[in-house]
Amino acid sequence: MQQAGIVVGCDEQQECLLPWWWNHYSICNSYPVLFVDFGMSKEARRWCQKKGLYAPLQRPKAFVQKAVLPEKKQKWKTSFPAIFEAREAFFKKPFAILQSPFFYTLWTDLDCQILGSLEPIFHFLHLGCEISLRINPQSLVACIDPELLVPSQQTSYNSGVIACRQDGNIIKAWAQEIFKNNQKYIGDENALSDVISRLNPFVIELPLCYNWSPFFGPNTQAVIIHHQGSFKNELFHSLKMQGDLWTLRNF
Numbered sequence: 001m002q003q004a005g006i007v008v009g010c011d012e013q014q015e016c017l018l019p020w021w022w023n024h025y026s027i028c029n030s031y032p033v034l035f036v037d038f039g040m041s042k043e044a045r046r047w048c049q050k051k052g053l054y055a056p057l058q059r060p061k062a063f064v065q066k067a068v069l070p071e072k073k074q075k076w077k078t079s080f081p082a083i084f085e086a087r088e089a090f091f092k093k094p095f096a097i098l099q100s101p102f103f104y105t106l107w108t109d110l111d112c113q114i115l116g117s118l119e120p121i122f123h124f125l126h127l128g129c130e131i132s133l134r135i136n137p138q139s140l141v142a143c144i145d146p147e148l149l150v151p152s153q154q155t156s157y158n159s160g161v162i163a164c165r166q167d168g169n170i171i172k173a174w175a176q177e178i179f180k181n182n183q184k185y186i187g188d189e190n191a192l193s194d195v196i197s198r199l200n201p202f203v204i205e206l207p208l209c210y211n212w213s214p215f216f217g218p219n220t221q222a223v224i225i226h227h228q229g230s231f232k233n234e235l236f237h238s239l240k241m242q243g244d245l246w247t248l249r250n251f
Contacts, residue, residue, distance in 0.1 A: 002101055003104060004106075006034070006118070007106070009036040009096040010037070010048075012040055014038075015044040016239055018044060018047065024113050028118075029114065032053060033053065034099070034101060034102075035048035035054050036057050038089055047251075065182055068183050086187070091178050098171055103165065105163070111160075111227040117223070120210075121163045121210055127204065129202045130168035130169070131196075131203055132163040132203065132204040133161065136157065137216075154197045156189075159188055161210060169199070177191050211226050213231075
């Protein structure tokens with residue numbers, strides 16, 4: 001098992017982000033990267049194999065998205081119209097992390113703009129914590145989650161950037177929860193927040209600069225800017241407008 005590395009997942013709808021993500025990542029970092037295939041095109045698959053490690057996603061063959069109660073389904077669609085298309089990718093995340101060949105693993109979503117060294121994040125794992133990730137400020141939860149999708153007594157965690165040790169149990173428990181009870185959760189991070197609340201692992205809160213949301217405003221000190229929510233749509237539009245600049249063949 002390699003010591004430390006990065007894991008990302010990608011499907012065909014997201015693969016336009018691959019060269020953009022790689023360009024920013026590789027300027028300041030040289031950790032090996034595992035690209036997990038959530039349903040990529042052949043072109044993207046070949047590109048990933050040239051840049052790093054590649055693996056098709058492995059998850060239980062019997063995995064299905066279980067039926068959501070009608071009243072809950074309507075609330076989710078009202079708040080997030082495209083949520084039932086997105087959940088398919090969301091629920092693949094813990095299974096991808098479990099495929100990591102690295103003892104110390106850092107997962108980032110592809111809409112994370114990496115602007116500096118990721119080495120400090122791994123130091124939290126060296127301190128013995130099982131997982132390190134950002135807590136969602138209550139103001140942000142209220143902004144992007146009007147239905148308060150985790151109980152008020154629970155801490156809400158963001159799963160866009162996750163550092164974890166492969167000898168821990170929390171990622172396995174997260175995957176099992178999604179496999180067994182996915183009808184309860186609008187997305188992966190709600191399930192993760194629930195599991196952390198129940199199992200109470202050794203968590204070190206990831207400083208905001210390593211998972212900075214544009215919802216917070218500008219930050220020249222941010223190491224990772226996570227273009228979540230509506231900002232992801234803006235990112236897609238920007239890359240589309242720039243055309244060939246961010247195509248796979250140029251990287």
